Amino acid sequence: MDRDFVHQIVGVALLVRLLAITVALVGMVGEALTGAMLACVLVLSATSFLFLVYPAVARFVVHHPLAVVGxxxxxxxxxxALGVESPLVLATFSTALIMGLLFDRRVAVLGATAMVAGYLLVHVLQESSRAGFMVTLGIPALYVALVAIGAVVRHAHEREKEAARELVAAHRAVASADERARLAREMHDSLGKTLHGIAMAAEALPGWVERDPERAAEYAGRLADASHQAAAEARTLLVRMRADEPDRPLAQVLAEQCRRWSTDTGTACDFATHGVVDLPTGARYEVLAIVAEALENVARHAQASRVEVSLTDTDGQVVVSVADDGKGFEPQADGRSPRHHFGLTGMRERAAHAGAMLDVRSAPGRGTRVVVTVGPVEVVAGAR
Known part of the structure; x- marks a missing residue:
């Protein structure tokens, strides 16, 4: 079982034990407190406090459930020591509950049998004529019932964990199917069309070489441009295939992306996040692609010494930025990529597909900052 869950449940059971001891002592007001009673109260209270106050004792019990035998x-x-009619018997109920929680069915049944048998043996040896139904049969029945309740809680917790595992597996399967569908769409919409254009131009090139060498040279230049574009699109697809891991939080994936990029390029890359945020699968796919392309541009063109990547959540808007201290460039008025470069164009298309805004700020000698703003969206909080 989950050790944190066990720790919490055992802690609650021991708190109930302390409450039962308190109730028993209140019920005995006016009666003489015997040495045996005092010793039992001290031992039961001390063992409960040790578990609740000292983490080392709690860890030992959780890691070694056989301590419950003690x-x-x-x-x-x-x-x-006190007899079956003592009010302090109330404090023994927690043991039955803990046994049902910590042990499998067969061991729990053995424990319940030992408790009931020990209790009944003491009852028989006392030969108490005043004992009523509750003392004779009610308390043993409560022992059995509490063990059964503990076993039911244990089984329910295990079923919940199994359902959570199945949900994670289903989420991964859906995310993988989404990933394959996106890759297929992108290959068809971008790389496939580019390669088809290259193939058609290559088929026409021999005829132009014979009829019009100048036109053939122009076709060859277009083929070269298209080849560079196809290589860039293929590189982007490969980067995207490695970048996203839908079963992990966005912050973890971005941090790993920065670490891997820094290792590959030798350029420092710092990652910071403000608020634990995530995005829907489709949007985070595009955002990670934009970050990957921005980092690729830094590595290829910026000559930067440091890059900063940040992830923040502000009033329902998720903002991801990539800033470098490199040589920068003069952005075109229409915000598109310079000739023979397709990075900015691709990033803007991805931002539009994700319903995000892309802001690229740069100037010669002043570095570049790429900011993607998604939202307002329904932000998924916490790790998945």
């Missing part, structure tokens, strides 16, 4: 022996000792 608690079972302590419970039987309390019953034997």
């Amino acid at each position: 608690d079972l022996l302590l419970t039987l000792t309390v019953v034997a």
Whole structure:
């Protein structure tokens, strides 16, 4: 079972034990406090406090559930020392609940049998004629019921964990199918069309060489441009195939992307996040593609010494920025890529597809800053 869950449940059971001890002592006001009673109260209280106050003791119990066997022996000792009619018997109920929580069905049944048998043995040896139904049968039945309740809670928790694992697996399957569909669409819409154009131009080139060498040279130049474009599109697709991991939070993927890029290029890349945020699968796919393209541009053109990548959530808007201290450039008035470069154009198309805004700010000698703003969106908080 999940150790944090076990820790919490055992802690609650021991708090109930302390409450039962308090109730028992209140019920005994006016009666003489015997040495055996005092010793049992001190031992039961001390063991409960040790678990609740000292993490090392709690970790030991959680990692070694057989420690509950010692608690079972302590419970039987309390019953034997004080008798079945003592109010302090209330404090032994938590042991039954803990056994049902920590052990599988067969071991829990053995534990319940030991508790009931020990209790009934003490009852028989006492030969108490005043014992009513609750003392004779009610308390043993409560032991069995509490063990059963613990077992039911344990089973329900295990079923919940299994359902969570199945949900994660289903999410991964859907994300993978989404990824394949996006890659197929992009290959068809960009790379496929570019390669088809290259093939048609290549078929026409021999005829132009014979009829019009100047026109053939122009066709050859177009082929070269188209080849560069196809290479850039293929590189982008490959980068995207490696970049996203839909089962991990966006912040983790971005941090890993920066670390990997820094290792590959030797340029420092700092990542910062403000607020634990994530995006829907489609939007984060495009955002990660824009970040990958921005980092690729830095590596190829910027001659930067440091890059800063940030992820923030502001009033429902998710903002991702990539800023470098490189040589910068003079942006074109229409915001598109310079001749023979397709990075900015591709980033703007991706931002439009994700319903985001792209802002590229640069100047010669002053570095470049690429900012993607998505939103307002329904932000997914927390790690998946």
